[in-house]
Every structure is written in C-alpha cells, then in structure tokens.
Amino acid sequence: MLLYQNQLIGGIIFFCVGVSWFFVYPIWEKYRYVKHYSGFIAESHKERIDKVVTIQIEKDFIISKDDSSESKIQTTEVEEIIELPSIIMIKLKSGQSFVLPKNGIVDSEKLISYLKSLVKDWGVEYYEQTDWVWK
Numbered sequence: 535m536l537l538y539q540n541q542l543i544g545g546i547i548f549f550c551v552g553v554s555w556f557f558v559y560p561i562w563e564k565y566r567y568v569k570h571y572s573g574f575i576a577e578s579h580k581e582r583i584d585k586v587v588t589i590q591i592e593k594d595f596i597i598s599k600d601d602s603s604e605s606k607i608q609t610t611e612v613e614e615i616i617e618l619p620s621i622i623m624i625k626l627k628s629g630q631s632f633v634l635p636k637n638g639i640v641d642s643e644k645l646i647s648y649l650k651s652l653v654k655d656w657g658v659e660y661y662e663q664t665d666w667v668w669k
Contacts, residue, residue, distance in 0.1 A: 589632060591648070593655060596624070596632065609656045615649055616661045622646070 576583065590597040596607045607626065616623045622645070624632040636642040653660045 589634065591645075591652070593652065598632070609652075612656055612658050614659045614661060615653060617646065617664060618666050619664050622649070624649075 585600050587598055587600045590599075592609075594609055596609060596612070598605050598607075611626050611628065613625045613627045616625065620636055622634040622636065622639075622642075624634070626632075634645075639645055650660055
C-alpha cells in the first residue's frame with residue numbers, strides 16, 4: 535500500500551521489519567516458552583526435583599520408592615508407554631506419568647525390551663518416537 539502511495543522508504547522499512555519478524559519471532563517464542571515452563575516446573579515441583587526414586591516394574595504392579603514414601607500402582611492403570619530419545623514415559627489413566635530418563639537407567643535397552651513384552655499383557659500401546667525433537 536505504501537509503495538502505491540509513492541512512499542518508497544516507508545514501504546522498504548515495513549518490508550524489512552516484516553521479513554525480520556518472520557525469522558526472529560520463532561526463535562524468540564521458543565525461548566519464552568522454555569523459560570516460562572522451566573520456571574513453572576521448578577516452582578511447582580521443587581520438592582520432587584533431584585530426588586532419587588527407585589521404580590520396580592512387575593507384571594501386575596509398578597512400585598516406586600523414595601526417601602519419604604512408597605506407592606504401588608496396578609498395571610491396569612497404565613494408559614500408554616512412550617519412548618522418546620532421552621526418556622521413557624509411562625502414562626497413567628489419572629493423567630500422571632512416570633518419566634524415566636534413559637541416562638539414569640543402568641541398562642535401558644533391557645528395560646525397553648522388557649516393557650515391550652509387558653504391553654501385550656497390559657493391553658496398552660507402546661509408542662516409539664526416538665526421532666522426536668523439541669521445536
């Protein structure tokens with residue numbers, strides 16, 4: 535519109551700002567999301583972060599133990615299992631998840647094959663998304 539009104543400088547400035555915004559905004563937005571959710575997780579889960587938890591996965595139960603508590607969950611409560619590049623998530627029907635970092639597991643390949651064999655008994659889906667990346 536500015537070019538049609540013989541305002542060439544205004545049109546060029548508007549075009550340059552638009553192109554800059556097209557390339558800069560996705561980077562800025564990603565930074566803001568990461569910063570926001572990192573702060574939210576750090577604040578709302580500060581009593582859970584950096585605690586050592588032992589998880590024992592059996593055919594009928596998942597048992598988790600930490601310094602102050604122990605929980606025993608039936609495997610009928612498992613909704614799905616998702617394998618990402620660095621974590622394994624065991625999602626429960628209640629909306630909660632066990633997040634197992636692969637670098638914190640002694641033999642992650644053995645655990646993965648064990649979980650793949652159990653999903654048939656549990657009647658849940660195993661999703662392998664090892665090429666997933668944060669965008």
